[in-house]
Every structure is written in structure tokens, then in C-alpha cells.
Amino acid sequence: xxxxxxxxxxxxxxxxxxxxxxxxxxxxxxxxxxxxxxxxxxxxxxxxxxxxxxxxxxxxxxxxxxxxxxxxxxxxx
Numbered sequence: 231x232x233x234x235x236x237x238x239x240x241x242x243x244x245x246x247x248x249x250x251x252x253x254x255x256x257x258x259x260x261x262x263x264x265x266x267x268x269x270x271x272x273x274x275x276x277x278x279x280x281x282x283x284x285x286x287x288x289x290x291x292x293x294x295x296x297x298x299x300x301x302x303x304x305x306x307x
Contacts, residue, residue: 268293
């Protein structure tokens with residue numbers, strides 16, 4: 231059995247999402263390690279409305295932190 235790959239401190243990887251079925255899903259995903267802590271990273275390819283330049287919008291979370299649930303209507307009981 232192979233062991234899980236562990237990034238060296240200060241390094242990580244970013245991969246292009248292959249089968250993106252949800253338009254809100256990230257275009258890229260990956261992980262990296264800083265000061266011994268592992269992080270998950272998500273990236274969306276966007277275009278600036280002001281300059282027309284393409285850029286990546288990022289979201290970073292500690293690997294063991296759970297993402298809050300998304301709600302369509304915050305007042306839906």
C-alpha cells in the first residue's frame with residue numbers, strides 16, 4: 231500500500247479540475263504545506279471587468295477545517 235504524498239514545507243501542488251459539473255466548483259484544486267500545517271487550495275479562473283486581464287481567485291483553508299454549508303436562502307427554516 232502506498233503512503234499519502236506529503237508536501238515539503240513551503241511547497242504544494244495545483245491541478246486542473248477535469249469533470250467540472252457544477253459551475254461554482256473550482257477550476258483548479260490542490261494542497262500545500264506552510265510551517266508544518268497542511269492547507270487545501272481552490273482556484274477559479276476569472277476575468278477582470280476593469281482591465282480584461284485573466285486571473286485566479288483563490289480560497290485557502292486548513293486541511294482539517296470543515297467548510298460551512300452553503301445555503302440558498304439564509305431565512306429558509
